[in-house]
Amino acid sequence: MKDFIFLILVSIFVSIPNAKSAETFEKISITGKVIDNETKLPLEYATIVIKSLNGDIVTGGITDVNGTFEIQVSKGTYNISIEFISFKTITFKNKEITGNTDLGIISLDIDAESLEEIEIIAEKSTVEIRLDKKIYNVGKDMTVKGGTASDVLDNVPSVTVDVEGNVSLRGNENVRILVNGKPSGLVGLSGTDALRQLPADAIEKVEVITSPSARYDAEGTAGILNIVLRKGKAQGFNGSITASAGNPDNFGGSVNLNYRTNKANFFTSTGYNYRNAPGNSSNNVTFFDELGAVSNYRNEKSKYERENNRFNTRFGIEYFLSDNSSLTGTVLYRKSKGDDISTNVSNELDLGNILNRTYERVEFEDDDDETIEYALNYTKDFKKDGHKLILDFQYGKSTENSLAFISDYDTYPSYIENAPEKNSTDEESKDILIKGDYVLPLGENSQFEFGFKADLNQLNTDYLVEDFDENTNQFYNNTNFSNTLDFEQNIYSIYSQYGKKINKFSYLLGLRSETTDRKINLAQTNENYNKKFTELFPTVNLGLEFNDSESLTLGYSRRLRRPRHWFLNPFESRTSETYVRKGNVNLDPTYTNSFDLGYLKRWEKFTLNSSIYYQHAINNIEMVQTEDIRLINDVPTLIIIRNPVNLSSQDRYGFEFTTNYTPFKWWRLNNSFNFFKSVTEGEFDNISYDADNVSWFTRMVSRVTLPGKIDWQTTGFYMGPSEGAQSKREGMVSVNLAFSKDIMNEKGTLSLNVSDLLNSRKRKSTSYSPTTESVGEFQWRQRQIMLNFTYRFNQKKKRERQQGDYDGGGEEEMFKA
Known part of the structure; x- marks a missing residue:
C-alpha cells in the first residue's frame, strides 16, 4: 500500500511543474536538406542547432528519412550548425534571417578523426511524438539490459505486459505486433513466448501507434506496436x-x-x-x-x-x-x-x-x-x-x-x-x-x-x-x-x-x-x-x-x-x-x-x-x-x-x-x-x-x-x-x-x-x-x-543532449506515418 501511495504522489508531483508558458510570436521557416557528400544519400537524424550570437541555444531539430528539415524561428541573426555523428560539422555564422530561408543541399564530409566515436546506440529522447504515433527509443533504458522484447514492451508508455506475457495497449489486449513494419517470424507461432526469445539488445525502438493511418494493417483494435530492429548506418x-x-x-x-x-x-x-x-x-x-x-x-x-x-x-x-x-x-x-x-x-x-x-x-x-x-x-x-x-x-x-x-x-x-x-x-x-x-x-x-x-x-x-x-x-x-x-x-x-x-x-x-x-x-x-x-x-x-x-x-x-x-x-x-x-x-x-x-x-x-x-x-x-x-x-x-x-x-x-x-x-x-x-x-x-x-x-x-x-x-x-x-x-x-x-x-x-x-x-x-x-x-x-x-x-557511447536543449524531448512531423 505504501508503494501504491508513493506512486500516486509522484504522479501528481511531476504533472504540475512550475513552468512558464512559451512565448508566442510570428515565426518564419528555415529549410534545407542534409546529405552524405561521399554517397550522396540523405542523412536521417542529422541535428540542426540554432544559437543566438551570444551562444545560447534558441531552437533546433533533426532531419527526416529524406534528410530534410524545417525549423521555425523569429526574425534575427543566428549561428546555425548542422551536425551528424562521425561527420564534420558545418556552421553558418552570423546568418541574418528576415524571411523564409532555404539553406539548400548541405553536404557533410566524413570526419576521419572521429570514426572511432561512432554512436550506434543513440541515447536520444525517450519519446518522440509524430502525428499518428509515439516512438520509444530503447537505447537509454538500463532496466532491460540482458532482457527480452517482453521486458522492452513492459517499459513502454501506454503498454503493459501481464504475468503470462500478454501485451496490452491502454489496458486492451487486442493489439497488433509488427517487426520492422511487417508481421514477422520473430513473433512466431505462439506470440508471447517468441517475444521472450528476442533479446532486448536487438531492438532500436518501439513505435506505439494508437491512431494508425491507412498505410497500416487494420488488425488490432487497440492499435499497433511496431518493433524496429537495429541496423547500423555508420561507415566502416x-x-x-x-x-x-x-x-x-x-x-x-x-x-x-x-x-x-x-x-x-x-x-x-x-x-x-x-x-x-x-x-x-x-x-x-x-x-x-x-x-x-x-x-x-x-x-x-x-x-x-x-x-x-x-x-x-x-x-x-x-x-x-x-x-x-x-x-x-x-x-x-x-x-x-x-x-x-x-x-x-x-x-x-x-x-x-x-x-x-x-x-x-x-x-x-x-x-x-x-x-x-x-x-x-x-x-x-x-x-x-x-x-x-x-x-x-x-x-x-x-x-x-x-x-x-x-x-x-x-x-x-x-x-x-x-x-x-x-x-x-x-x-x-x-x-x-x-x-x-x-x-x-x-x-x-x-x-x-x-x-x-x-x-x-x-x-x-x-x-x-x-x-x-x-x-x-x-x-x-x-x-x-x-x-x-x-x-x-x-x-x-x-x-x-x-x-x-x-x-x-x-x-x-x-x-x-x-x-x-x-x-x-x-x-x-x-x-x-x-x-x-x-x-x-x-x-x-x-x-x-x-x-x-x-x-x-x-x-x-x-x-x-x-x-x-x-x-x-x-x-x-x-x-x-x-x-x-x-x-x-x-x-x-x-x-x-x-x-x-x-x-x-x-x-x-x-x-x-x-x-x-x-x-x-x-x-x-x-x-x-x-x-x-x-x-x-x-x-x-x-x-x-x-x-x-x-x-x-x-x-x-x-x-x-x-x-x-x-x-x-x-x-x-x-x-x-x-x-x-x-x-x-x-x-x-x-x-x-x-x-x-x-x-x-x-x-x-x-x-x-x-x-x-x-x-x-x-x-x-x-x-x-x-x-x-x-x-x-x-x-x-x-x-x-x-x-x-x-x-x-x-x-x-x-x-x-x-x-x-x-x-x-x-x-x-x-x-x-x-x-x-x-x-x-x-x-x-x-x-x-x-x-x-x-x-x-570502433564505437563510443555518446552522452545524450539534455532535454530542453532544443526540442524538449520530442519532435513532430506531420506526414511521417
Whole structure:
C-alpha cells in the first residue's frame, strides 16, 4: 500500500511543474536538406542547432528519412550548425534571417578523426511524438539490459505486459505486433513466448501507434506496436558484444556487427540465451449447491520449472544500386528448446474443510521451436524529395513440436498410481507477404500515397492425446481430445491516403480495403468452417501546431481483431483435468471505431503529452466459463471450462498522459498514467456478462547520475484493480532497479539490474460461476538479478543532449506515418 501511495504522489508531483508558458510570436521557416557528400544519400537524424550570437541555444531539430528539415524561428541573426555523428560539422555564422530561408543541399564530409566515436546506440529522447504515433527509443533504458522484447514492451508508455506475457495497449489486449513494419517470424507461432526469445539488445525502438493511418494493417483494435530492429548506418566496421548472467539461472550473449562501404552495408545480430524461469500458481475453488450453500472445496497449487535454450540470428545486406535506390536482403533464423515440468497438487475437502483426497498431476514437456524467414526490400527515391517507391517480399516457415508425458497419482488417503497420459503437438506455419507502397508529393505541402499487400498464411496443427490401457500396457488415441486443425487465412489489402499541411494545420485522410478468406478443416471429423468477407477501414488524422511548443492532434480509425488460430482450435488444455481451456472455430472478428484526441505541450524542463480516447467495439470476444461433470479416475468430478465467444459490445473511455521532467542535470523523471473505463453488454447461456469496469495504471521512471558517473534508474509500476462480469483482479505493484557504469574509456558498459525487486509481480484474481467461486494467484517469473557487460569496438557511447536543449524531448512531423 505504501508503494501504491508513493506512486500516486509522484504522479501528481511531476504533472504540475512550475513552468512558464512559451512565448508566442510570428515565426518564419528555415529549410534545407542534409546529405552524405561521399554517397550522396540523405542523412536521417542529422541535428540542426540554432544559437543566438551570444551562444545560447534558441531552437533546433533533426532531419527526416529524406534528410530534410524545417525549423521555425523569429526574425534575427543566428549561428546555425548542422551536425551528424562521425561527420564534420558545418556552421553558418552570423546568418541574418528576415524571411523564409532555404539553406539548400548541405553536404557533410566524413570526419576521419572521429570514426572511432561512432554512436550506434543513440541515447536520444525517450519519446518522440509524430502525428499518428509515439516512438520509444530503447537505447537509454538500463532496466532491460540482458532482457527480452517482453521486458522492452513492459517499459513502454501506454503498454503493459501481464504475468503470462500478454501485451496490452491502454489496458486492451487486442493489439497488433509488427517487426520492422511487417508481421514477422520473430513473433512466431505462439506470440508471447517468441517475444521472450528476442533479446532486448536487438531492438532500436518501439513505435506505439494508437491512431494508425491507412498505410497500416487494420488488425488490432487497440492499435499497433511496431518493433524496429537495429541496423547500423555508420561507415566502416563496428560492433558490440554483450554478455549477461543472472539468478535464477540466466546466461547469454549477443553480438551486433556492421560493415558499411560506399556500395553496401552488411549487418548481423546474433544471440544465445539459457534461462531457468521458475513460476507458481494456486487456485482455490468453493462449490455451492442448488440453494447457494457451500457444499465442498478444492485447492490446487502448481509449480512450474522451465529451462529454455534460445538462439537467434539475423543478418542482411543492403546494396546501394544507385544514389537513390537500394536493395536489402535479410535472413532470420530462430531456434529454441524447452524442458518444462509442471506439478499440480489438488486437495479436495468437505464442507467442514476436512481433507478427503489429495492427488498430484505432473507434466513433463519438451518443446522444439524453429523459424526461418527470408525478406527482400527494394527502395527507390525519385528526384523530388519524398517521392518514393517501396517494395517488400517476405517468406517464413515456423515449426513448433512438443511432447508431454503426464503422470497422475492419488497420495491421500492412500497411494494410487493412476493411468498416465501422453500428448503431443506438431505445428507448422508458412507465411508469404507481398507489399508495395508508393508516395507522391503534390506541391510543397501535400502528398498522395497508394499501396497494396497480400498476407498469405497456412497452418497445420496435429494434436494427439494418448491414454494408457492397463490391460494391454499400451497407450491409445483418445479421440475425445485429439484433433488435427488445418487453418488457412489469406488477407488482400489495398489503401490510399492523402495528406496536406496548410500553415499550422495538417491532415491525413485514408481508406483501406481488406478481404479476408479464412478456411478451417477439422480432419478428425472432416468438418469445414469457411468465411470470406471484405471490409472498408477509413482513417483520419488531424494536427494543429499552435507554436513550436504546443500542438493538438485528433485521430479516427476503424479497426478489427481477427481471432488467432489458438482461439479457433477447439482442443483442450491438459495441464489440469479440472480447469481446462479450449478454442471456438465459429469466432468472428471484433470491429472497433476509435477516436483519439492528443495534446502536447513543452516547457524548458518539462514536456506533457496527453490524450483522451474512446473506442466502441462490436462482436467483442470474451472468455466465458462453463461447467461439466466428467469421470476422472472413475470419480464424477465437476470440470470448469473456459472458451472464447463473440459475446458483447463494449465501450471503452480513457485518459492518459506522459511527462518528462528534468529538475536538475543529474536527475530526470518520466511518468506515464492511464485511466480507463469499459462498459460491456452481453449474455451467454442465459447468464449476463454485463460489466462496468474502471481501472488504471501508472509507471514512474527516475534516472539519477551518481558521483563517479554511475547511472541509477528506478522504475515503479502499479496496475489498479479491475472487475469483469465473472471475475475481479486485485491491484499489482512492481519495482525494477538498475545501475550502470561506463568503463574502459567508455568502450565498455557494466550494468546491474533487478527485475521485480519486491517479488510482487503476481496476478491475483477471483472468478465466479453459478456454482463456484475460484480464487487464484499466478506468478510467471520470480524476482531476477542480472549482471551485464557490453563492449563496443570502433564505437563510443555518446552522452545524450539534455532535454530542453532544443526540442524538449520530442519532435513532430506531420506526414511521417
